[in-house]
Amino acid sequence: MEIHGPLPPDGRTSLRNAAMALEASFLTEMLRSAGLGKSRDTFGGGVGEDQFASMLAREHAQALTEAGGIGLAESIFQALVRHADD
Helix, strand or coil, X not given: CCCCCCCCHHHHHXXXXXXXXXXXXXXXXXXXXXXXXXXXXXXXXXXHHHHHHHHHHHHHHHHHHHCCCCCHHHHHHHHHHHHHHC
């Protein structure tokens, strides 16, 4: 789909949401790599604890992104807007 003319406000909102989701996904993987999602056998370990640890990493990443993140979402958003305006 080609966009002609300036991007409508709802289009900008969609692009910003997509950029924030991408940053949150990136941060989730970074937090997991840093060990945030690893089971420490605190509650006996197992599959259940691993799943909850994974959700914890995702929620931390989402909170970081909503608080301004690392600037990745803004960079992606600006690039998408420039591309859509071309």
